[in-house]
C-alpha cells in the first residue's frame with residue numbers, strides 16, 4: 001500500500017515507519033522539520049507544514065495515488081503551563097486536521113487513520129473507560145480536551161461513504177524518547193511522589209501503539225474509534241515498579257503531588273477489531289513486561 005504519514009518523524013513515527021517498510025508498504029513522510037533528514041532509506045520526505053495556509057493544495061497534489069493517510073502530527077509543548085503553550089498544538093488539531101481531510105477528499109484518498117489521545121477522558125475513578133466514555137468537561141483541562149474533541153468531530157463528519165476512517169486514541173506513551181524518561185529521572189532523584197488519592201493510569205509502549213497503527217492501515221477498519229492501551233495500572237503500583245526496575249528509591253505519596261486524572265482505559269474493542277495486543281509492556285525498552 002502507498003502510505004502517506006504526516007508527522008511521522010517523531011516518537012511514534014520513528015517506530016512506525018520501519019514497521020510499515022518491513023511490511024512492504026511504500027511510505028511517504030511529511031513533516032516541517034530537520035528530522036526528515038533522519039528517515040530510513042527508501043522513504044520519500046515531504047517538507048511541509050500543516051499550519052501553512054496554502055497546505056491543502058500542496059497536500060492534494062502530494063496525495064495523488066495514496067491508499068491511506070496516517071495523521072500523527074502534534075506539537076505537545078515542553079512546558080504545559082507556559083503562556084500560550086498549547087496554541088500550536090490546538091491549531092494543528094483543529095485547522096491542521098481539517099486541511100488534511102479536505103486534501104484527502106479532494107485527492108480521492110480512500111482511507112485515513114487519525115491519531116488521538118485517551119488523555120481527553122474525564123476522571124473515571126475505578127470504572128473502565130470504553131470509547132463511549134465522556135471527554136472531560138472541566139474547563140481547567142479545556143486547552144487539552146477541546147481541540148481533541150474538535151479534531152475527532154472533523155474526522156467523524158467525513159461520513160465514511162467515500163473515505164474509510166478510524167481514530168486511534170492512544171494512552172500515554174512510554175518507552176525511550178517519551179515522557180517516561182523524565183519520570184524515571186525524577187524517580188532516581190527521589191523527587192517524584194504519587195498523590196494519595198491517585199487511582200489508575202493507562203499507558204502504552206510506543207512500539208505497541210505503532211503495531212496498532214499498522215493493523216488499522218492494513219485492515220482498513222472504518223467508522224471506528226478505538227482505545228489503544230496496555231493494561232491499566234494503579235499509579236502507585238506503576239511508579240513503584242518503575243523505581244524498582246531502575247534501582248531508584250521507592251516513591252512515597254504526598255498531598256503536595258499533582259493528583260492524576262484517573263484513566264482505567266479499556267482497549268477490548270481494539271484487541272478484537274484489530275486483533276491487536278501489546279507485546280512490549282510498559283517497563284523501559286528491552287525489559288520484560290510488568
Ligand SMILES: NC(=O)c1ccc[n+]([C@@H]2O[C@H](COP(=O)([O-])OP(=O)(O)OC[C@H]3O[C@@H](n4cnc5c(N)ncnc54)[C@H](OP(=O)(O)O)[C@@H]3O)[C@@H](O)[C@H]2O)c1
Nearest residue numbers: 007008009010011012031033035050072073074115170173
Ligand atoms: N506522546 C504521547 O504520549 C501520545 C499518546 C497518545 C497518542 N499520541 C498521539 O500520537 C501522535 C504522534 O505523537 P508523537 O509522540 O510521535 O509526537 P512527536 O514526537 O511530538 O512528533 C510530532 C510529529 O508532528 C510533526 N509536526 C509538528 N508540527 C507540525 C506541523 N505544523 N505540520 C506537520 N507536522 C508537524 C513533527 O514534525 P517535526 O519532526 O518537524 O517536529 C513530528 O513529526 C500524535 O497524534 C499524538 O497526539 C501521543
